[in-house]
Amino acid sequence: MAHSLEPRLAAYIATRMPGASEVVVSSLERISGGASRETYRFLLLWTEGAKPRQRRLILRRDPPASLIDTERRVEFEAYRAFRNTAVPVPEMLWLEEGHDALDHPFFIAEEITGFQAGPAALFAAADVVLRHVAERKWTILGTIARADPAPLAAIVPAPALDQCWHRELDHWAALIDRDADQPLPITQAAIRWLRANPPPPAQRLSIVHGDYRTGNFLYDAAGDIHGILDWEMAHLGDPLEDLGWSLQPVWTFGRQGLAGGLCPPASAIAIWERASGLKADPSALHWWTLFNCIKGQGIWVGSAAAFNSGGNRAPIMIYPAWWLINAQERAMLQVMGRL
Amino acid sequence: MTPPIPAVLAELAALMIRNAAPGVPDGERANALGLTASLLAIAAETWDAAAHNLVVENRGLRALIGDTGQDDNLRLSALQAENNRLREALIALHARAEADVDEPLQARIWAELIAATERRRVTTAPV
Numbered sequence: 001m002a003h004s005l006e007p008r009l010a011a012y013i014a015t016r017m018p019g020a021s022e023v024v025v026s027s028l029e030r031i032s033g034g035a036s037r038e039t040y041r042f043l044l045l046w047t048e049g050a051k052p053r054q055r056r057l058i059l060r061r062d063p064p065a066s067l068i069d070t071e072r073r074v075e076f077e078a079y080r081a082f083r084n085t086a087v088p089v090p091e092m093l094w095l096e097e098g099h100d101a102l103d104h105p106f107f108i109a110e111e112i113t114g115f116q117a118g119p120a121a122l123f124a125a126a127d128v129v130l131r132h133v134a135e136r137k138w139t140i141l142g143t144i145a146r147a148d149p150a151p152l153a154a155i156v157p158a159p160a161l162d163q164c165w166h167r168e169l170d171h172w173a174a175l176i177d178r179d180a181d182q183p184l185p186i187t188q189a190a191i192r193w194l195r196a197n198p199p200p201p202a203q204r205l206s207i208v209h210g211d212y213r214t215g216n217f218l219y220d221a222a223g224d225i226h227g228i229l230d231w232e233m234a235h236l237g238d239p240l241e242d243l244g245w246s247l248q249p250v251w252t253f254g255r256q257g258l259a260g261g262l263c264p265p266a267s268a269i270a271i272w273e274r275a276s277g278l279k280a281d282p283s284a285l286h287w288w289t290l291f292n293c294i295k296g297q298g299i300w301v302g303s304a305a306a307f308n309s310g311g312n313r314a315p316i317m318i319y320p321a322w323w324l325i326n327a328q329e330r331a332m333l334q335v336m337g338r339l
Numbered sequence: 340m341t342p343p344i345p346a347v348l349a350e351l352a353a354l355m356i357r358n359a360a361p362g363v364p365d366g367e368r369a370n371a372l373g374l375t376a377s378l379l380a381i382a383a384e385t386w387d388a389a390a391h392n393l394v395v396e397n398r399g400l401r402a403l404i405g406d407t408g409q410d411d412n413l414r415l416s417a418l419q420a421e422n423n424r425l426r427e428a429l430i431a432l433h434a435r436a437e438a439d440v441d442e443p444l445q446a447r448i449w450a451e452l453i454a455a456t457e458r459r460r461v462t463t464a465p466v
Contacts, residue, residue, distance in 0.1 A: 003364060029366040181341055182419070183426035186452050189433055254465045304341045313350050315374040318342055322381050325341070327464040330456045334466065338449055339456075 003028040005040070005102065009059065012101040013044060013108070016094050020046040020053075028059075037072070037232060038063050038104075041111055056113055058090065061106035063312055073097065074156055076107050078234035081151035081207065086143050088112075088218075088227050112227040115218035119253050122219060123261055132223030134263035135271055137214070140228060141246060142275025145206045145239035152207055156235050162201035164238040169194055169291060172298040179298070179305035186329040187297050190290055190336065199287040202238035203278050210234050212242045213251040214260040243272055243280060244288030249331035250296060250324055286335070293332045300324045340389070340459075343416070344382050351375050381461055392458045393418035399451050400425035404432050 006025040014023040028042035040059040045052065062072060076095045083089055091110040099105065116122070122133065149158070159167050173191050176184070210233025218227035245251075247259050247268065255261035259268040269280045304321035306312040333339035354375060358368050394410050397418065401408060406425065410418055429448065436444040 029364045030370065031366070182423055183430055185426055185430050185433060185448075186456070188430045189437075189452075192434060192437065250465045252465055254463075256466075301341075307342045307350075308346075315351065315354060315371065315378060318347050318350075318378055319374060321341055322347075322378065323461060323464055326456055326459040326461070327466040329452075330460070330464075330466040333453060333456065339453060 002026070005059075006042070008102055009042070010044075012096065013094070017046065017048075020048050022047040037061060056111040057093070058109045058111045059102075059106055060109065061102055062104040063314070072105050072107055072232070074152070074234055075232040077152060077155055078207065078209075078231040079109065082144070082147070082228070085147070087140055087147070088225060089231075090227055090229075112218055115220050115226045117215060117218050117229065119215045119261060122214065123253070123255065125221070125223070129221070129223040130262050133219055133225065134260070134268060136223065136225040137217065137260065137262065138246070138268045138271035139275040140217075140225060141209070141212055141242055142272045142278075144209055144212075144228075145242065145272070145276040145278060147207055149205050149207050149236050152234065152236055158205060158236050160201075161203075161205060161238075164202045164205075164241070165194075165199050165287070165291070168237060168241065169294070172291075172295045175298040176294070176301055180301040181305065181308060184297065184301075184325075184329065186332050187294065190294060190332045193336070194287065194291055194294065197287065199238075199240070199284040200281065202240070204239065205236055206239035206242075208235050208237040208239065208241050210242070210245070212246050214253065214262065215251075238288065239276060239278060240280060240285055240288040241292070243269070244285060244290075245292040245295070247285070247289050248292040248296060249334050250293075250327055290332065290335045293328055293335060296331070297325065297328045300328060340385060340419075343419075344386065344389070347378060348382065351378060377463075381463070384461060388458075389415055390418060393422050396455050396458065397422055397425055399454070400429055403448060403451055404428045 006028050009028070010023050010025040013025070014020065017023060022045075024045045026043050026045065028040050031039045031041055037060040040061070042057055042059060043054060044057050045054045047053070060072070060075075073095060076092050079089045079092045083091060090112050093108045093110065095107045096102070097105045122130070169191070176187060209228070209231060211230050212228075216228070216230040217225050218229065219225050247265055251260050252258055253261045257264065259265040262268070269285070273280055300320045303317045304325070307317040307321070330339060354371055357363070358371050390413055393415070394413070397410055400406070400422070404425065406428070408421075410421060412418070433445070433448050436448060
């Protein structure tokens with residue numbers, strides 16, 4: 001049975017491809033995950049110049065309520081900023097910010113096929129493969145850190161270097177205050193500590209991916225990385241923010257002592273410093289790692305709030321809350337040296 | 340635990356009914372069933388000790404904040420509401436202990452908080 005979105009999606013794409021006829025969408029299916037956007041893969045078939053053509057594409061559509069509330073234009077432009085650079089990203093095709101075509105805003109992109117993203121399969125690989133993934137992962141992150149932030153500066157705020165930390169902490173602490181339906185004493189203690197012990201100003205203003213972790217890139221069996229995904233939290237800020245997110249303990253996936261479940265944190269930091277040309281001051285990085293525990297908590301309590309409010313009853317909204325709210329507090333204890 | 344287990348189980352029941360119907364794409368059905376299984380496993384692990392853990396935690400919190408109450412209503416929703424009240428009071432006490440540099444009290448609070456995260460820990464959780 002064809003998915004009900006297929007004919008509507010085909011009708012939309014036909015308006016964007018004036019040289020095409022017989023535009024058909026088939027094999028549309030929702031991809032697992034996708035808590036902040038509904039993500040579907042599909043096959044586009046069309047005729048152009050009397051020749052039949054086809055291409056595998058991705059649809060990313062806003063859900064009714066999300067665990068994070070972000071602008072899809074920022075995500076779209078962040079991908080475009082790194083197209084044809086050393087940061088591998090899929091090609092962005094069309095952005096639709098209206099609600100008429102598919103009920104919610106969405107964008108359509110190239111599907112990078114033939115690779116995996118799941119951490120579980122990755123961790124089953126040989127150590128030499130994991131080391132190669134780690135080398136690529138933090139080299140690419142260093143490349144993002146040193147990239148020109150101008151492409152995003154036109155559409156997102158550019159904070160002063162000494163205000164990057166303040167803006168992010170205020171944002172996520174406010175979301176926790178808004179969304180948490182149960183008091184979080186460890187989270188609140190960590191927020192008090194972060195406010196009392198701010199980091200030094202950012203070394204430079206960088207594009208921050210915002211969710212750079214194992215699970216958000218496509219890899220092959222040899223450990224090469226072919227796509228950096230999930231840019232929906234991209235913004236401008238301190239490049240140490242991304243490094244801290246990649247090091248925060250929940251992204252070990254239980255492989256304690258290994259950054260991203262891949263390599264010792266010191267190795268990840270050394271790779272990032274080499275690729276970015278920046279320094280990861282230990283006390284500043286400690287601040288950003290603990291901050292990222294707060295950011296994570298903001299996302300997990302936001303997912304619970306989206307479910308509890310009735311805005312989004314999908315099971316993907318429950319899982320992060322049940323699996324990670326307490327784990328995130330334990331991660332804070334670890335980072336603060338109390339566990 | 341949030342969202343509350345009864346609300347989640349009701350939602351999962353409805354989800355399973357929808358996925359039992361014909362015409363659901365295989366990938367979407369597999370995704371829904373996989374997530375459902377993971378959530379049921381967490382509920383199963385948590386369910387038996389849920390009331391006990393809240394009673395123990397509430398007792399520890401009352402000792403710290405000097406509250407003389409007790410848990411008479413053992414429904415999970417009532418225990419959770421009381422836990423929320425006590426943890427809110429603990430946050431205020433913790434902030435005061437930091438401002439007063441009362442290190443012995445801070446140490447007792449941290450010990451209670453660490454024990455609470457151990458009780459709440461899900462075996463599959465990453466930390």
